[in-house]
Amino acid sequence: MLPATADIKRLLAAIDGATVAEEALGVIARVPLAAVNEALGAIKAAGYESLVDFDGIDTGELIELTYRLRSFSLDLEVHVKSTVAYGGTIESVWYEYPSALMPERETAELLGIHLAGHPNPKRLLTTDGVEPLLRKDVAIRTVEEVKAR
Amino acid sequence: MNAIGIGALKVLAALALMLVNGVVLIYMLRKVLGHLHLRLGPTHVGWKGTLQTTMDVLKLVTKEDITPRAVDRWLFRLAPAMVFVPSLMAYAALPFSDSWRITNLDAGLLYTFTALSIVPIGVLMAGWASANKWSLLGGMRAAAQQIAYEVPLLLSVLPIVMLVGSANLGTIVEAQQGTLFGVLPRWFILNPLFWPTFLIFVVASLVESNQTPFDMSEAESELVSGFSTEYSSMKFGLLYLSEFSNGFIISALGVTLFFGGWTLPWLPAPVVSALGPLIFMIKTYIGIFVMMWIRGTYPRVRIDQVMQLGWQRLIPISLVWIVFSGIVIKVWS
Amino acid sequence: MNGGSEETLATGVLGEGRHDPGTPPAGLRRAPAGVDGLTTEHLIINMGPQHPSTHGVLRVLVEVDGEEVVAAEVSVGYLHRGIEKLAEYRRYDAVGTLLDRGDYISGMMAELAFALATEQLMDVEVPRKAHWLRSLASEINRITSHLIWYGTFGLDAGGMGQFLYGMRDREALLDILEALSGSRMMFNYIRPGGVLADMPTGLDAKIRAFLGTFDQYLDEHDQLLGGNEIFQARVKGVGVIDRSTALAFGLTGSNLRGAGVDFDVRKARPYAAYPELDFEVPLGTNGDAWDRYNVRMAEMRQSARMIGQLIDGMPEGPHMAKVPRIIRPRAGEVYASVESTRGETGIHLVSDGTEHPYRMHYRGPSLFAAQALEEILPGHLIADVVVIIGSTDVMLGEIDR
Numbered sequence: 001m002l003p004a005t006a007d008i009k010r011l012l013a014a015i016d017g018a019t020v021a022e023e024a025l026g027v028i029a030r031v032p033l034a035a036v037n038e039a040l041g042a043i044k045a046a047g048y049e050s051l052v053d054f055d056g057i058d059t060g061e062l063i064e065l066t067y068r069l070r071s072f073s074l075d076l077e078v079h080v081k082s083t084v085a086y087g088g089t090i091e092s093v094w095y096e097y098p099s100a101l102m103p104e105r106e107t108a109e110l111l112g113i114h115l116a117g118h119p120n121p122k123r124l125l126t127t128d129g130v131e132p133l134l135r136k137d138v139a140i141r142t143v144e145e146v147k148a149r
Numbered sequence: 150m151n152a153i154g155i156g157a158l159k160v161l162a163a164l165a166l167m168l169v170n171g172v173v174l175i176y177m178l179r180k181v182l183g184h185l186h187l188r189l190g191p192t193h194v195g196w197k198g199t200l201q202t203t204m205d206v207l208k209l210v211t212k213e214d215i216t217p218r219a220v221d222r223w224l225f226r227l228a229p230a231m232v233f234v235p236s237l238m239a240y241a242a243l244p245f246s247d248s249w250r251i252t253n254l255d256a257g258l259l260y261t262f263t264a265l266s267i268v269p270i271g272v273l274m275a276g277w278a279s280a281n282k283w284s285l286l287g288g289m290r291a292a293a294q295q296i297a298y299e300v301p302l303l304l305s306v307l308p309i310v311m312l313v314g315s316a317n318l319g320t321i322v323e324a325q326q327g328t329l330f331g332v333l334p335r336w337f338i339l340n341p342l343f344w345p346t347f348l349i350f351v352v353a354s355l356v357e358s359n360q361t362p363f364d365m366s367e368a369e370s371e372l373v374s375g376f377s378t379e380y381s382s383m384k385f386g387l388l389y390l391s392e393f394s395n396g397f398i399i400s401a402l403g404v405t406l407f408f409g410g411w412t413l414p415w416l417p418a419p420v421v422s423a424l425g426p427l428i429f430m431i432k433t434y435i436g437i438f439v440m441m442w443i444r445g446t447y448p449r450v451r452i453d454q455v456m457q458l459g460w461q462r463l464i465p466i467s468l469v470w471i472v473f474s475g476i477v478i479k480v481w482s
Numbered sequence: 483m484n485g486g487s488e489e490t491l492a493t494g495v496l497g498e499g500r501h502d503p504g505t506p507p508a509g510l511r512r513a514p515a516g517v518d519g520l521t522t523e524h525l526i527i528n529m530g531p532q533h534p535s536t537h538g539v540l541r542v543l544v545e546v547d548g549e550e551v552v553a554a555e556v557s558v559g560y561l562h563r564g565i566e567k568l569a570e571y572r573r574y575d576a577v578g579t580l581l582d583r584g585d586y587i588s589g590m591m592a593e594l595a596f597a598l599a600t601e602q603l604m605d606v607e608v609p610r611k612a613h614w615l616r617s618l619a620s621e622i623n624r625i626t627s628h629l630i631w632y633g634t635f636g637l638d639a640g641g642m643g644q645f646l647y648g649m650r651d652r653e654a655l656l657d658i659l660e661a662l663s664g665s666r667m668m669f670n671y672i673r674p675g676g677v678l679a680d681m682p683t684g685l686d687a688k689i690r691a692f693l694g695t696f697d698q699y700l701d702e703h704d705q706l707l708g709g710n711e712i713f714q715a716r717v718k719g720v721g722v723i724d725r726s727t728a729l730a731f732g733l734t735g736s737n738l739r740g741a742g743v744d745f746d747v748r749k750a751r752p753y754a755a756y757p758e759l760d761f762e763v764p765l766g767t768n769g770d771a772w773d774r775y776n777v778r779m780a781e782m783r784q785s786a787r788m789i790g791q792l793i794d795g796m797p798e799g800p801h802m803a804k805v806p807r808i809i810r811p812r813a814g815e816v817y818a819s820v821e822s823t824r825g826e827t828g829i830h831l832v833s834d835g836t837e838h839p840y841r842m843h844y845r846g847p848s849l850f851a852a853q854a855l856e857e858i859l860p861g862h863l864i865a866d867v868v869v870i871i872g873s874t875d876v877m878l879g880e881i882d883r
Contacts, residue, residue: 024814024815024816025816050729052828052845053732053817053828053830053843053845055830055843057832072729072745098730098731098853098857099731099732099850099853099854102558102852124558124559125559125562125882125883126559133567140567182642186643186645186646186647187646187647282525282528361640362712364640368865370637370638370639370868371864371865371868372864446642446643446706447640447643447710447712448639448641448707448710448713448716449716449865450712450716452865
């Protein structure tokens with residue numbers, strides 16, 4: 001279920017540049033990268049006790065991060081989005097949400113970004129030397145190419 | 150023929166019994182487990198798969214014997230022998246009938262327990278020498294388990310020794326001949342004084358012979374394959390064989406102590422005397438079947454639970470029971 | 483003995499956080515060293531990826547003091563196939579094929595999540611029958627998956643008996659799924675817009691015949707494993723995931739409900755035919771392995787109940803909406819989640835209006851269960867490690883993707 005946009009706005013009032021909007025995905029709060037930890041802390045204090053999902057999207061210019069938070073007691077969900085440049089560094093949110101530990105490692109490795117403040121910032125899924133696979137500039141063979149081989 | 154020749158023949162006979170037993174028991178295990186698990190077990194090689202284990206033994210013999218580089222070579226080679234030989238030794242005192250036995254030892258019961266208690270030393274050697282952490286854990290478990298259960302196993306059977314007045318296995322069997330009220334056999338299992346004794350004996354002997362639910366040192370779902378992880382070819386074969394042999398010995402001891410050994414009360418004495426070994430084997434195999442039944446059904450107990458059961462329950466209970474049954478036996482006679 | 487050279491996992495972009503794989507991460511829980519003040523030298527044991535009880539290729543590094551686990555690190559990635567990347571090169575009707583190979587024991591769930599996500603961007607009216615067939619396929623698949631879990635959980639605890647009894651029932655269900663979808667494991671049955679095929683004639687009788695015996699078989703399973711004293715001693719009080727830990731680590735599904743949190747996507751965010759079905763959500767209290775066992779056994783009963791209702795009330799009509807041969811959803815970003823066997827399977831789908839997804843993120847609930855293991859395992863014995871891994875029912879296909 002979706003929370004009221006105004007509620008989330010009130011939670012993020014202290015953060016410069018935070019915008020809240022309702023889209024197809026749900027209620028989305030966009031915050032600057034530097035304020036992610038602060039925003040998540042504020043939202044967690046309001047009862048959103050679980051980070052359900054975390055992933056990154058390569059938009060072609062930068063990487064968009066999506067934190068999906070849920071409150072089981074209030075039965076509400078909110079998305080927090082932020083952006084980071086290629087090769088940039090994101091601050092780990094594991095202290096607020098331990099469930100971000102592995103998804104952060106996976107996102108960092110598959111989208112080629114760095115992790116700061118993470119207790120175990122190793123690769124998760126692939127081995128050394130594999131390029132950040134989910135970046136759009138990393139191409140794989142298409143079905144047609146495989147067939148033509 | 151001189152004494153040494155006869156002795157050698159007897160050892161050979163025990164060895165042959167052990168090997169044939171191993172092959173038969175493995176086939177039986179696979180069939181019993183198969184049918185317990187809605188399967189058929191081996192069906193293809195020979196009639197109903199009877200030759201399957203023979204072929205498996207041939208396969209084991211012809212396989213490459215791998216010795217990993219990091220192992221302690223001498224201990225690694227010695228360990229299967231240390232497991233196999235005591236298991237073979239334990240056959241010496243078993244009374245297959247009033248005349249079929251390798252030796253007639255007055256301390257036969259103690260001797261058999263002693264022989265069996267050497268096996269875990271071999272297991273510990275195998276675990277240590279393998280240079281594998283899983284093997285090491287398996288070996289350590291075997292040692293801990295051994296120390297914890299040797300005591301209740303021995304204590305549990307003392308009431309029988311007190312009643313019979315002998316630790317000779319043959320004498321113990323002879324004390325169980327005849328019938329009660331003309332119908333029931335005079336087996337010790339039917340004597341209420343020995344029911345706790347029997348329970349403690351069953352649990353402690355399952356632990357001693359490393360059978361499910363106490364197969365701590367092997368524990369394939371926890372320790373990969375425990376102490377035998379690094380063994381291959383016939384070295385593994387020896388470890389595997391002695392496991393079945395220990396099961397046989399424990400079952401045979403149970404039959405001797407509680408189920409009247411080679412005797413069967415309803416048959417005339419000459420028939421029993423002639424069929425003694427057969428009766429003994431059938432009873433032993435029934436015991437082994439029960440062990441396999443448990444193996445096919447029960448989950449494994451955790452190591453700390455095993456230790457707790459041994460030290461905190463079985464040893465005090467068996468001590469109390471020795472005192473109690475001693476008084477009963479004294480008052481009765 | 484532990485001096486061998488293990489390859490470092492961290493280089494490249496993550497190089498600055500170089501970390502010795504032998505020592506578990508700082509910040510996570512470590513059990514207090516030593517029992518009763520007795521400390522011995524610690525041993526680091528590499529459990530998996532070829533260990534018999536790590537359910538595929540899970541690797542757990544456990545630091546043990548004697549047999550007691552002091553710290554644990556979960557290492558995954560041995561089954562990474564790049565499903566998310568490959569999906570960006572597949573057309574929408576072919577992505578299901580990839581998702582089947584995610585959680586390969588219950589492939590229907592991820593297919594359904596993807597179909598639900600795509601339909602949000604498609605302006606398509608999914609026929610009522612398709613909804614019911616989707617629920618039917620999901621519930622049958624849930625039972626097959628739980629039966630596998632039941633068998634292997636018993637194997638982890640050291641029992642062999644229950645495994646093939648579970649397989650017997652699963653076999654009957656796989657035959658039903660084969661009749662329904664044409665395949666036993668890799669279905670690609672649930673597509674955007676509906677389902678691939680209608681129910682073949684005579685299948686409802688077959689399902690009814692199965693349901694007729696299943697309740698009795700389920701009692702038998704429960705007695706065989708759950709009724710065993712030794713098994714109860716192995717699982718009661720072991721691997722406790724309390725409410726706050728479960729929420730903090732993002733657990734969902736039976737692992738979360740075992741801790742007493744009443745959240746089931748089928749009830750909380752109803753999809754497919756679930757709003758019309760009558761079922762209960764079983765809950766645990768302590769969050770130990772025994773609670774998770776009971777929750778899953780009860781879930782199988784509920785699934786069987788739902789299958790009965792789905793067969794009885796199966797509506798008439800088409801099983802597939804009119805969708806174009808090449809699906810081009812409008813541009814946008816959506817999230818759809820379903821209650822899969824292991825928890826909440828979510829698909830985060832970003833479309834740019836072309837015939838391929840722009841980005842598809844697949845949330846595997848097992849990933850969250852696996853990282854929670856690092857928190858739960860310390861303080862238990864090695865024998866408990868395999869039981870706890872079994873009780874959380876992790877599936878490596880959806881962890882590694």
